Amino acid sequence: MGRPKATLDFDGSPLIVHIVRKLELLFAQIIVVAAPGQEIPAMGIDLVRDEVPYQGPVGGIYYGMRASEHPICFVTSCDAPFLSVSLISHLLSQISDYDVVVPEWEERLQPLYAVYRSSVLSTLQEQLERNELRPIFLYDKVRTRKISAEEIRRVDPEGLSFLNMNTPADYEMALRRWQEIRQREEIGFRQRGETETAPPSAVSISVPVSVSNLCLTCTVELFGVARLLAKTSKVIVSLSHDATLADVFCALAEKLPVLAGKVIQADTRSLTGAYACNINGREFVRDGSTRVRPGDNVFILSADAGG
Numbered sequence: 033m034g035r036p037k038a039t040l041d042f043d044g045s046p047l048i049v050h051i052v053r054k055l056e057l058l059f060a061q062i063i064v065v066a067a068p069g070q071e072i073p074a075m076g077i078d079l080v081r082d083e084v085p086y087q088g089p090v091g092g093i094y095y096g097m098r099a100s101e102h103p104i105c106f107v108t109s110c111d112a113p114f115l116s117v118s119l120i121s122h123l124l125s126q127i128s129d130y131d132v133v134v135p136e137w138e139e140r141l142q143p144l145y146a147v148y149r150s151s152v153l154s155t156l157q158e159q160l161e162r163n164e165l166r167p168i169f170l171y172d173k174v175r176t177r178k179i180s181a182e183e184i185r186r187v188d189p190e191g192l193s194f195l196n197m198n199t200p201a202d203y204e205m206a207l208r209r210w211q212e213i214r215q216r217e218e219i220g221f222r223q224r225g226e227t228e229t230a231p232p233s234a235v236s237i238s239v240p241v242s243v244s245n246l247c248l249t250c251t252v253e254l255f256g257v258a259r260l261l262a263k264t265s266k267v268i269v270s271l272s273h274d275a276t277l278a279d280v281f282c283a284l285a286e287k288l289p290v291l292a293g294k295v296i297q298a299d300t301r302s303l304t305g306a307y308a309c310n311i312n313g314r315e316f317v318r319d320g321s322t323r324v325r326p327g328d329n330v331f332i333l334s335a336d337a338g339g
Contacts, residue, residue: 033199038072038110040203043210046073047110054115058124058270059106065096088165089144094156097148109144113206114192118249121270122187123147123179125248125326131174135184137194143167145193187249187268248273248326252284255333258295258307262288271324277309278302278320280330295332308335 033040038048048064052075055062062077068085080099082091089109097105104127106120119135126133127147134146144167152174159169171178184191197203252267259265269283278301285292285300292300295307302320303309310316310331311324324330 033111033197033203036070037197038066038070040197042113042207043214047113049073049075050113051108051110051115052077054117055106057117058120061101063096063099063105065092084160087160089167090156090159090165090170093143093148093167094153094160097150097153097156100150103150104147105150106147107144109196111197112145112193112195113197113210114195116188116193118187118268118270119184119193122183122249122326126177126179129175130177132171132176133179134171134176135179135194137181137184137191141168141171141178142194186251248275248324250280250324250326250328250330252280252330252332254295255331257334258291258332261290261294264288275324276320277311277317277322277324277330280324281320303332306335307332 040047042050123133131149135142282300285296
């Protein structure tokens with residue numbers, strides 16, 4: 033790039049600041065791993081430094097996770113400016129029975145957009161001692177869940193999460209793409225009658241990050257009038273690990289305010305009487321305190337719908 037990626041201007045702020053702001057939506061602790069002497073803007077995060085320079089991603093992952101207060105960490109890098117909160121949440125939701133959850137995009141594993149359990153620290157330390165500086169050497173040694181491209185496309189259809197900036201041309205392209213996304217979001221907000229500025233939908237980072245509470249994602253599918261009002265048939269929502277059906281409705285109302293008062297009650301914690309909710313096509317549920325699980329499909333349809 034010819035200059036530090038972390039401090040590149042991105043929509044008026046250093047790129048690393050953009051990334052941290054996005055990750056603060058999900059994580060209680062954020063750790064930035066920097067090179068010895070590298071300048072990082074003050075952001076109220078935990079800053080650690082590589083103890084041995086030039087150890088690559090494995091060194092960064094190891095030193096960051098070793099400083100974490102939590103047993104599970106999401107790791108990403110500062111040359112990928114389009115983080116997806118929904119995709120990160122999905123990766124986190126898959127870690128229960130694994131040591132690593134790593135996406136595979138365009139036939140390449142993405143070790144710097146992955147979730148790691150602290151149980152891998154000793155193995156990473158051994159890799160550093162052997163000078164094995166590629167994270168992928170880890171995956172055959174531990175329980176690894178690989179996320180397919182098909183699974184990724186459900187929450188990130190274009191794979192923007194893995195768009196890297198390695199050259200000035202990449203940087204300029206990313207800036208243009210960012211503006212296109214912002215403009216598209218603002219148009220969508222105006223069409224729905226909203227006045228606030230559309231929030232950015234993606235950003236990125238160069239740091240291992242830790243999480244206190246696992247998140248989950250579920251898919252909400254709309255039918256009939258609800259679909260016509262929302263002008264979409266499917267929405268992915270990200271929730272806390274202990275979320276209930278009421279939390280699903282609240283998140284849906286936040287994403288699609290046009291449904292509030294018409295499909296979702298004004299308090300956003302339940303559906304209006306004209307609509308019913310079905311989970312995974314198996315059972316109709318009315319109790320808002322019903323727990324939802326990672327990967328659940330929540331169907332919202334007219335209360336008198338048959339079949």
